[in-house]
Amino acid sequence: MESRSGSAAQGRPVGRGPKVCAAVLAATLAELADVGYARLTVEAVAQRAGVHKTTVYRRWKDREALVVDALTDHVAADMPIPDTGDVATDLRALARLLVTHLTVTHLGVVATMFSDAARLPEIADVRRRFFADRFRRATPLVTRAVERGQLPQGTDPALLLKSLIAPVYLRLLVTSEPLDDAVADHAAEITLAAARAGVFRSTKVSDPD
Structure with missing residues (x-):
């Protein structure tokens, strides 16, 4: 070969x-x-x-440890977390980077990881650890937006980021629909609207009296 x-x-x-x-x-x-x-x-x-x-x-x-390190190192190198000073721009840029990563850079790697999951129990842990690392790296994008007053206090970074990537992975792995910048922009717009409405606020945070 x-x-x-x-x-x-x-x-x-x-x-x-x-x-x-x-x-x-x-x-x-x-x-x-x-x-x-x-x-x-x-x-x-x-x-x-x-x-x-x-x-x-x-x-x-x-x-398993080798695969997780390879994937997380690749994501860290190829998907820098945007920091433009505006959460709308940051989310749009992050979503576009994800689409590029999945459709251009390593589509085969990601698709393989998911397709093997159904019959290999250990890959579920690999996948969880992989996404946990991605959410950890992207968390500052959300916390900075909260500090700037662009998102409500108590916004949960993990919930917001899951909302951002969900439409992209749905198209890639479930519906097999095309992925492009328009899809990324739409995911960012929906996520931002939900975040500003308080949908992703932690249940531990209550509104002041």
């Missing part, structure tokens, strides 16, 4: 430290895209990265 033969330039050592980590994470994403989660092995990742499998196991205890 082309990707495997290309990967064996692979026999060359890639060095130590950050360079090794970067090579292994990139190899993990490539393996996911090629063979899916069910068939991914640490041995294949190590071969593609040009390192010994013991090098991988020294940094990641199992393939």
